[in-house]
Amino acid sequence: MVIVGSGFGALAAAKKLAKAGTPFVLISQTTEHLFQPLLYQVATGVISAGEIAPPIRTILAKHPNADVRLGRVVDVDPDENVLTYEAGGERLRIGYDSLIAATGARQAYFGRDEFAEFTYALKTVDDAESLRQQILRCFEEAHTTTDPEHRRNLLTFLVIGAGATGVELAGQIKELAQRYFAASLDDLGPDDVTVTLIEGANEALPAFGGKLSEYTLRSLEKGGVDVVLGTFVTEIDGHGAELKDAATAETRRVTAETIIWSAGVQANDFAGILAERTGCETDRAGRLLVNPDLTVGARADIYAVGDMTSLNGLPGQSPVAMQGGRHVARIVLGKHDAGTPFKYRDKGSMAIINRFRAITRVGKIELTGFIAWVTWLAVHLAYMVGFRNRYVAVMSWCGSFLGTNRAHFYYAQTLTEAPANAMADSEAEQKPPVRIAS
């Protein structure tokens, strides 16, 4: 038995197999089980990466039937039941009787992959940490620069895509400006920082729609975020982006030092490999159009779950991946008959907007505001792995949301060196030397 991945789908399947005492090998290209919904809090210094990325090896350590391997799966031979993976510079092969693939998704740039070079993403721990460095660098440099235009660009943040990730990041960056940085930067006025959230659809959080999207829009605007709906990004370079109004086709250019891309996802590469080897069809985002029982193509021994799949329009969310992983594990353990269709139990959807504001939909019940915000935190806390991580997260939330603290906002880069002749002419006037109190 082989599981590929260490995210929500893979871990859910692994836990079931582990508890049943069935031997299995789990191969993942990352050592951690990443709790992606809280990545935005790592990017904005609320919590540390360690709290949301415990090692998958540690999680499964107490099960001797679990063999965890760090490796990247690169091929599969369904006729020979053999998987090929790369680990430690070697190309290795492993046989399987059942294969469960849960390799997730990555950012999609709609055929403009060059946008990746100029934008920040939020999919991995590295993404979150490099965005955090960038945000911090921008505020620090804005405090010292003598060039007003450079300062304005440093303090302008463009977030592309008003899905859950875009909304939570836009809300948080504005809050950072108003609460965390404003507490120590006397020269930072409330209007100095511009956060613009750009969305092609005519609603924020279009997956929710109606009153919840309207509430999201109002809350973001109240929090100082500029929300630009019905607008597409047509060009991005190192200094800004070109925006096109969907209705009028008018274009305009905005300059910014930080552009965050959260506009779409596509299945990771292994989905394409599986599709090719099994003849399974994919959708436009490269997701496998799996059978109702989550098998892939005509193979009864290969299953795929989570973000790399598409079935009945189910959303790319962690409960879908977890329930899919458990369903498949039950089939391979013989607890469900082979061919049993996957039935998703929708326990509701939620999204966080900013401090004290979120939206929740459970069946016909819709909640907004503080109560939805508390519900969001409580639900996500419950799904975090490990008591210590939960405890530390609650402490960090109190510090950041009740106070203005960001315990994990540190800067690990080396400072940008200035060329020898880069002394600003007017530096002495603009930035007088600080008097040190005796």
Ligand SMILES: Cc1cc2nc3c(=O)[nH]c(=O)nc-3n(C[C@H](O)[C@H](O)[C@H](O)COP(=O)(O)OP(=O)(O)OC[C@H]3O[C@@H](n4cnc5c(N)ncnc54)[C@H](O)[C@@H]3O)c2cc1C
């Ligand atoms: C910023 C952000 C916020 C989100 N917020 C929410 C939210 O609030 N609520 C919600 O329900 N969902 C949310 N989601 C979506 C949720 O995280 C995903 O639906 C979920 O992670 C999907 O689980 P998965 O197992 O399919 O894939 P993932 O969790 O992405 O796991 C994929 C795994 O496969 C591994 N892998 C990939 N390719 C290979 C390979 N070739 N070989 C070996 N290993 C490989 C990766 O290392 C990773 O371990 C959010 C996602 C993001 C990015």
